[in-house]
Amino acid sequence: MLLADEVSSHHPVLSDNPYQPHMARIVRIYKMVENNHLFTLRFLEDHLAHSFRHQPGQFIMLSIPGAGEMPISISSSPSRPEVLELCVRRVGRVTNALYRLRTNDVVGVRGPYGNGYPMQEIIGNDLLLAAGGLGMAPLRSLLWYALDHRDKFNNITLMYGAKRPEDMLFREELTALVDRTDINCLLTVDADPSATWKNHIGRLPSLFDHAKIDPMRTYAAVCGPPVVYKFILQRLLELSFPKNHILMSLERRMKCGIGKCGHCGIGYKYTCLQGPIFTYWDAINLPEMI
Amino acid sequence: MSKPTVGIFGLTGCAGDQLVILNCEDQLLDLVSLIDIRDFLMASSENNQDCQLDLALVEGAVLSNRDAETLRAIRKRSKLLVALGTCAVWGGVAAMNRGADRDADRDALLEEVYGDIGRGYDSTPAQALHEVVPVDFNITGCPIEKEHFLAAVASLLNGDLPLYPEYPVCTECRMRENNCLLIERGLLCCGPITVGGCDARCPDLRVPCVGCRGPAGDANAGSLVAVMEEMGFSRPQLAARLRTFAPGGVA
Amino acid sequence: MKILKLPKEKLDLFASVVQQFGELHAPVEQDGRYVFKRLTRWSDARLEYDRTILPPKKYFLPPREALFRYRPGEGFVPNTDGLDQRIILFGVHACDVYAINILDRVFAGKYKDPYYQARRKNIAIIGIDCLPDKQCFCRSMRADFVDHGFDLFFYDTGDYYQALVGTALGDDMVLATGNLFEPVDAAEIDDYKRRSWNKRRAFQVDVEIRDLPEIFEMEYQSEIWDELGEKCLSCGSCSMVCPTCYCYDVADDVELGSRAGKRTRLWDSCLFASHALVGSGENFRGSRSSRIKYRFYHKQRGFVAEYGRPSCVGCGRCVSACPVHIDVVQVIDRLRRVEDVASR
Incomplete structure (x- = not known):
């Protein structure tokens, strides 16, 4: 028989939670273009910084504590690991909150998600x-x-x-x-x-x-x-x-990034799972794709 | 960092929204430690009527030239102006028959209501705040929800604009698993076209929604009216109910 | 599968025994309709109910659910409140069990939703058979019968409930009652078959779903969608009451004077104008007609491509919950109808 606190420490919500954002530090903000800054992030936990692997074309879910979470494509190459570069356009509530942050501030990251380029x-x-x-x-x-x-x-x-x-x-x-x-x-x-x-x-x-x-x-x-x-x-x-x-x-509204929340659906595909990289053949076969 | 300066004002209205703020009893001490309320006639006898404000919360509709001037002055001294409550956001009860109000001979109308002394009163057809000055965002409701006011302050203190539901009352009513007053009891319920956020308080008590929060973002009043006519309601009956809180109806 | 029978007069005894496995919830009456609710006494249970206002979905994916609490310095801490609560849902209809099986697939896969899965693990399901009313078309949707997804499933065969034991937990429930359950004999099997036959004949609504995906493709430009768009109130009622609608929104809120706060998910609907709106302001389904088309398309066509069957189970809830009488059965019938080409 497990004790109550042992039960909760084994809880999949705690141990294996795909919605769990991992905290990352903003190590550089490069004002590339007005309202299109390049944010360089590094996970606070070294093992995550070392082990994070992505494919070109994949995205992450970026959390700005208190403001919300949104999908952002990864602009850095997997061939240059340890940090993530995100080119973020200032358009809404979450990105506005991001733009108020400074170097050394902390954000949440989970991913990578999506199919990436083949x-x-x-x-x-x-x-x-x-x-x-x-x-x-x-x-x-x-x-x-x-x-x-x-x-x-x-x-x-x-x-x-x-x-x-x-x-x-x-x-x-x-x-x-x-x-x-x-x-x-x-x-x-x-x-x-x-x-x-x-x-x-x-x-x-x-x-x-x-x-x-x-x-x-x-x-x-x-x-x-x-x-x-x-x-x-x-x-x-x-x-x-x-x-x-x-x-x-493709860009779509996403609340989960992992095929649950339903927002990024196009026809019968989810942009977050089967995309965001689609072929033109997919586009012809899926209504309202572009 | 110095505390943001705040003013809370009432134009023509019942002051119910300001009362909601004063009724945040458990949070009032936190509030005054976080924000610097400089101008709040309803709650304070020492007010600074000229200082610059980071945030102005304005209740009530514009019903006179004096209201309009007051509002313009508030706008001038405030960085952010928030319309507080349905009257400020939509015009509210005072704007329910604005078309007729505008067409009518104002002096004759005033005389009818107030007698001889009414002629020459400063009175204009009701307007929502946004019809007079630019408004930064709305907290709707008659009265507003306490939680929405507190969430607005909490968000603004962090520099974020608050988010409120855009879906209609039905959504929350269904979430609460209420019996549908419109479908099951044939009552004139404005839930499908009224913006939610109230947690369907009235239908939850088996009182049909009267639309007090104003229209939902994508309200399809035409379709609802068509169905209600099939149910036996007359157009004037429907118009009267739908127009109670927003000019032109909850549409 | 283990099949037993329970004498009807022993049902309340059974109910009192199974409470040791969790809090007992069952359909109870609410102003002439039914809702799943915690029972305060067994006599409140209405096992002959037609359908509940909300499906059992509300237990597995609550309308509002805090996912995380955020504290500066601590990051996002998952919220586990309520996930370990043991509940027994007594009297779930086959279509609703089928719907839960569909949700199981959505919330599993490469990324498992641990909140849903924890609840699914801790909430037992005792199903009960039913007879169709004028809104049921579960048979057309192949959801009038389930072979898994429940712990026990009861069929009314006259003097007995015939019980299908679906899980080890279901078996434990049977065993916990001592010898309340009895083996079935040939006569009861015939009773079951007779009831099954009667049920089949009782359906008043029929929808043909074979080749429906293809017809949806062909009728993608149909004027039906514009007509429905004119009618639809975007009130979200159909999505809320749907046993397989799982779309959710996520919102963060902060505490007064702090950056601490919580992240909550709440039911959403593809009929809301904001559903496909992106940050740059572009809305991929800005019109009501495109949204209601998407809803039908995703349920009856999209889901088939993804999971091999429509996500609709034919429970009829959306039909009775729509204030403007949009009826999925009529929509499908119209899409299938052969129109006179000359009159087009």
């Missing part, structure tokens, strides 16, 4: 990353994963467009890639009022003119606002891309 399928092929605006946040994990395992991929192309240079996420590190020969890094802005931009000016799809893409051996990871999906998908389909080689990262 790395086993992608490896050995060409990789095209196409992002518009804030869509770079989830793609950045995949980008650095590929660059850190460069030998596992053939040609790598990045197409990224933002409104103005100052709206470009990860601008410094991406412009530093432009001169590298192991990636075709194409950056464009719609307009450059300050006349300081040394890369492309024009809409994102125009970058296809500067890229050599072999649709049969390329996986395309696309992320951005609906207009980006519309035009990029159009170009990819014109190139006869296989529909299951087009990978999209």
